[in-house]
Amino acid sequence: MPEIRLTAVTFSYPGNVAVFNPPGVSLDLRSGTIALVGENGAGKTTLTKLLNGLLRPAAGSLVVAGEPVADRSVAQMAGVVGYAFQNPDDQLFERNVYDEVAFGPRAMKRPGDRVKAAVERALELCALTAEARTHPHDLGLPDRKWITIASALAVEPPVLVLDEPTLGQDWTARQRLKTLIRSIAAEDRLVLMVTHDMDFVAEACETTVVLTHGTVRYNGATARAFDDLAMIEDAGLDLPATTRLGVALGFTPPPVGDAAFIERYRATRG
Amino acid sequence: MTPALLMEGVRFRYPETTPYVLDGIDLTVARGEWLGVVGPTNAGKSTLCYAAMGLATEFFNGALTGRITVLGTDIRKEKVIERSRRVGMLFQNPFTQISGARERVDEEVAFGPENHGLAPELVAERVKESLERVGLSGVAERHPLDLSGGQLQRLALASLLAMHPQMLLLDEPTSQLDPVGTRDLFGVLNHLHQGGVTIVMVEQKLDAVAELCDRVVAMAAGRVIGIGQPEAVFNDIAVQDSAGAPSYTRLARTVGVKPPWPVTFDAAVRALHA
Amino acid sequence: MPRGLSIYAEGTSALHRAHPFTKGAITLVSVALAFIVPSLPWVLGLAAILLALLAWARVLARFVPIAVGILLPITLLLLIVQGFANPANRTVLIALGPFSLYVEGMRVGLLAAARIFDLVSATFLFSFTTRPADFAESLMQHGLSPRFGYIIQSALQIIPQSLEQADRIREAQQARGLETTGPLLRRARAYIPLLLPLVLSSLVATQERAMALEVRGFGLPVHRYSRIVLPDSGAQRLLRWALAALVPIAIAARFLGWR
Numbered sequence: 001m002p003e004i005r006l007t008a009v010t011f012s013y014p015g016n017v018a019v020f021n022p023p024g025v026s027l028d029l030r031s032g033t034i035a036l037v038g039e040n041g042a043g044k045t046t047l048t049k050l051l052n053g054l055l056r057p058a059a060g061s062l063v064v065a066g067e068p069v070a071d072r073s074v075a076q077m078a079g080v081v082g083y084a085f086q087n088p089d090d091q092l093f094e095r096n097v098y099d100e101v102a103f104g105p106r107a108m109k110r111p112g113d114r115v116k117a118a119v120e121r122a123l124e125l126c127a128l129t130a131e132a133r134t135h136p137h138d139l140g141l142p143d144r145k146w147i148t149i150a151s152a153l154a155v156e157p158p159v160l161v162l163d164e165p166t167l168g169q170d171w172t173a174r175q176r177l178k179t180l181i182r183s184i185a186a187e188d189r190l191v192l193m194v195t196h197d198m199d200f201v202a203e204a205c206e207t208t209v210v211l212t213h214g215t216v217r218y219n220g221a222t223a224r225a226f227d228d229l230a231m232i233e234d235a236g237l238d239l240p241a242t243t244r245l246g247v248a249l250g251f252t253p254p255p256v257g258d259a260a261f262i263e264r265y266r267a268t269r270g
Numbered sequence: 271m272t273p274a275l276l277m278e279g280v281r282f283r284y285p286e287t288t289p290y291v292l293d294g295i296d297l298t299v300a301r302g303e304w305l306g307v308v309g310p311t312n313a314g315k316s317t318l319c320y321a322a323m324g325l326a327t328e329f330f331n332g333a334l335t336g337r338i339t340v341l342g343t344d345i346r347k348e349k350v351i352e353r354s355r356r357v358g359m360l361f362q363n364p365f366t367q368i369s370g371a372r373e374r375v376d377e378e379v380a381f382g383p384e385n386h387g388l389a390p391e392l393v394a395e396r397v398k399e400s401l402e403r404v405g406l407s408g409v410a411e412r413h414p415l416d417l418s419g420g421q422l423q424r425l426a427l428a429s430l431l432a433m434h435p436q437m438l439l440l441d442e443p444t445s446q447l448d449p450v451g452t453r454d455l456f457g458v459l460n461h462l463h464q465g466g467v468t469i470v471m472v473e474q475k476l477d478a479v480a481e482l483c484d485r486v487v488a489m490a491a492g493r494v495i496g497i498g499q500p501e502a503v504f505n506d507i508a509v510q511d512s513a514g515a516p517s518y519t520r521l522a523r524t525v526g527v528k529p530p531w532p533v534t535f536d537a538a539v540r541a542l543h544a
Numbered sequence: 545m546p547r548g549l550s551i552y553a554e555g556t557s558a559l560h561r562a563h564p565f566t567k568g569a570i571t572l573v574s575v576a577l578a579f580i581v582p583s584l585p586w587v588l589g590l591a592a593i594l595l596a597l598l599a600w601a602r603v604l605a606r607f608v609p610i611a612v613g614i615l616l617p618i619t620l621l622l623l624i625v626q627g628f629a630n631p632a633n634r635t636v637l638i639a640l641g642p643f644s645l646y647v648e649g650m651r652v653g654l655l656a657a658a659r660i661f662d663l664v665s666a667t668f669l670f671s672f673t674t675r676p677a678d679f680a681e682s683l684m685q686h687g688l689s690p691r692f693g694y695i696i697q698s699a700l701q702i703i704p705q706s707l708e709q710a711d712r713i714r715e716a717q718q719a720r721g722l723e724t725t726g727p728l729l730r731r732a733r734a735y736i737p738l739l740l741p742l743v744l745s746s747l748v749a750t751q752e753r754a755m756a757l758e759v760r761g762f763g764l765p766v767h768r769y770s771r772i773v774l775p776d777s778g779a780q781r782l783l784r785w786a787l788a789a790l791v792p793i794a795i796a797a798r799f800l801g802w803r
Contacts, residue, residue, distance in 0.1 A: 040418075040448060040450075049715075052719055054715050054718065054719060074718040074719060075718060075721050075722065075723050077719075078718070078719055078720055078721035079721065081719070083716075083719040083720075085712070085715075085716045085719070087712070089741060089744065089745040089748060090709065090712045090713050090715075090716045090741060090745070091713065091716040091717060091720070091737075091741055092741055092744065093736065093737055093740035093741045093744065103720060103721075103737070104720040104721050107720060107721035107722055107723075108721045137744060137747075137748070140311060140312065141362070142311045143311070151720065152720075155720070155721070167445060167446060168362070168442060168445035168446065168474065169311075169474070170309075170310045170311045170474055170513070170514070171310065171474075171513060171514025172310055172311075172514075173311065196448045196449050199517060236450075238449050241477060241517030241518060241521070241535075242517065242521060244535065245517075245518060245521065245535065245538055245539065245542070248535075248539045249539065249542055249543065258520070258521060258524060261521060261525075262521075262524055262525050265525045265542065266525070323759065325755055325758070325759075329754075329755060329758065350758045350759065351758055351761045351762065351763055351764050352761075352764070354758070354759045354760060354761040355761065358759065359755075359759045361752060361755065361756065363752055365705075365749075366749045366752035366753050366756060367752070367753075367756040368756075369694075369698065369753075369756070369757065369760070369762075370697075370698035370701045370702055370753065371677070371680075371693075371694050371697035371698045371701070372677065372697070373550070373675070373676075373677055373701075377677070381760055381762075382760040382761055384768055384769065385690075385760055385761035385762050385763075385764055385766075385768070386761045386764060386766065387764065387766030387767050387768060387769070388769070389769055390769050393769070415701065415705070426756070429760060430759070430760070433760075433761070
């Protein structure tokens with residue numbers, strides 16, 4: 001049973017800025033780690049905001065983790081879709097990291113011990129346990145970004161949406177993010193990442209959805225997403241470093257990710 | 271010729287804090303050099319730039335020991351606004367670097383030179399030239415807030431270039447930009463470097479640092495843990511464990527290529543073909 | 545991105561090209577006179593002049609929605625309130641069942657509405673024909689400190705940017721489960737999570753902007769030339785003085801019995 005199902009969804013912003021034209025977008029996504037990629041203006045953020053009801057489609061239906069989005073308010077969907085927005089300063093306001101992360105589950109009136117357990121787990125996954133009593137604005141921007149991720153996790157949602165989580169993060173943080181989304185996915189939950197970071201997609205996301213001008217050009221295994229290089233170029237996407245190197249060395253189909261590259265390399269060496 | 275930037279035994283703390291964010295830095299940056307500054311978050315990279323600009327002491331009021339000499343002048347002998355004629359600094363956030371007081375891109379670029387009291391004809395010349403250098407001549411009449419993040423970052427750079435700085439300090443200039451914006455900005459910086467501008471650039475995109483920079487300094491916990499050409503620094507295991515490495519270096523190492531590992535794309539293709 | 549609070553309308557009319565101080569004088573004097581001149585015919589006469597100026601500047605069409613959207617409801621409100629309830633009411637104009645609209649009250653209401661009309665149209669005349677940057681520049685060319693000029697100029701951009709951010713904050717907090725509709729207490733509790741991020745971000749942004757200004761030499765004690773040339777003339781200066789003189793003349797006339 002797909003966690004996310006879009007059926008013939010159309011949408012345009014006021015002023016006739018059409019994003020998803022008729023016949024509309026249809027998309028099935030199952031649990032796992034999913035990258036949503038495409039040029040600016042392709043509709044990535046619009047799509048994610050349709051998932052939790054911040055935007056409402058003109059036509060078509062969305063079902064997320066069994067919930068029909070049309071019949072739910074945004075606050076109701078908050079327990080289903082944990083959303084970490086791109087700019088952490090658009091949401092931070094509590095006096096310490098713990099309370100900030102606990103805001104979501106508390107707003108949903110969850111029992112105290114459940115909130116405590118969820119918050120502590122979220123802090124640990126985001127390496128923020130030591131900063132639980134720190135004022136969010138005493139931390140740098142990359143760490144403030146992690147607070148929003150922890151905040152979305154603390155709600156224990158079946159679907160986690162991350163908007164550009166790798167921007168400005170260092171090597172260790174990227175590894176931590178990879179581990180985090182894999183452990184969430186391993187619990188039969190869905191992680192959807194909007195990103196331009198193709199290297200991270202290659203390493204961490206099993207599935208890739210390519211959007212161009214409001215149309216889904218590809219929805220499938222990341223390992224095969226770069227087979228059609230013309231489509232990738234048309235979609236305005238960069239190649240992951242491994243793929244770029246693999247193509248230069250003549251590997252076909254192009255390998256995606258370190259493991260695939262190493263396997264192909266060793267195979268050609270005999 | 272005196273170095274562009276000289277740091278001798280520099281230690282720095284922000285006010286009302288105990289840890290030293292810069293904990294004994296010795297650094298010489300030659301004129302015309304493009305130095306990449308890499309390292310994990312909170313290594314002190316941004317503070318290094320703030321210290322070189324004079325903001326760390328003057329704006330943040332932190333405690334500095336040791337000596338910093340910028341283009342031959344001691345940091346304490348000149349105010350930031352005076353230094354701004356010879357040194358430009360670009361920050362991470364494209365949206366908070368525009369003055370907010372100008373309604374046209376060309377007027378925004380003129381802001382800096384006007385503040386410096388340059389005559390109107392000279393300002394007009396500088397504006398035209400700077401917009402060309404960053405590739406924004408086509409949008410000279412637009413409102414700054416109509417521009418994308420990448421364009422805004424180039425606009426901020428243009429407004430610094432209008433003062434003909436000898437050195438640029440860049441604090442993660444592409445960290446909030448998409449790939450197109452990143453490429454455009456690096457393209458402009460490359461041109462400037464070829465024109466002789468000294469560049470000190472903090473960056474997390476190590477692939478780009480390896481391709482573009484003459485030298486790299488790796489920092490961790492306020493100290494320098496490696497300095498030299500990209501090939502040398504990124505082959506250092508201690509640096510790799512702390513700051514990471516360019517993708518190609520990591521790949522080459524994992525497939526079992528013998529060190530020294532390549533740090534750029536072209537070098538990786540050669541090394542792996544062999 | 546939102547561009548700014550300015551409602552400046554591009555144009556080449558004489559008013560557009562006039563010095564900001566001249567337009568400022570027209571506006572300020574009109575507003576003063578609107579409240580000093582004693583009776584309706586004079587106030588309406590002033591309104592006619594202002595409408596003519598708006599037409600001359602080719603911005604009358606822009607003013608119509610404001611007139612309809614703001615001034616019309618105000619006028620109706622004043623006519624009705626004064627028409628019903630003014631204590632000096634004697635003569636019935638229209639009888640509506642148990643309630644009547646009186647002539648005296650409606651005259652008072654009409655006068656008040658006409659004065660407000662003059663105030664609003666004079667202000668919009670200025671805003672339509674003057675770039676805020678030019679206005680701040682003209683003040684700075686006559687001695688206003690560049691810091692104050694900057695405050696004026698930047699407020700116009702920063703306010704809409706903040707409003708846009710307020711929207712993003714609302715979305716982010718709603719997506720975390722914040723209820724922003726429903727009973728008063730629930731909505732009141734939503735204020736802190738909606739307002740505080742805006743305040744805190746403004747502090748962060750202010751620090752970043754301040755540094756960006758420093759590295760662009762803002763505040764150097766040098767003579768600032770300006771690329772913005774604001775043509776002035778002897779004729780305009782004379783006009784400004786003449787207009788300014790109208791105010792004490794009108795006040796004196798009132799004293800001496802002008803009705």
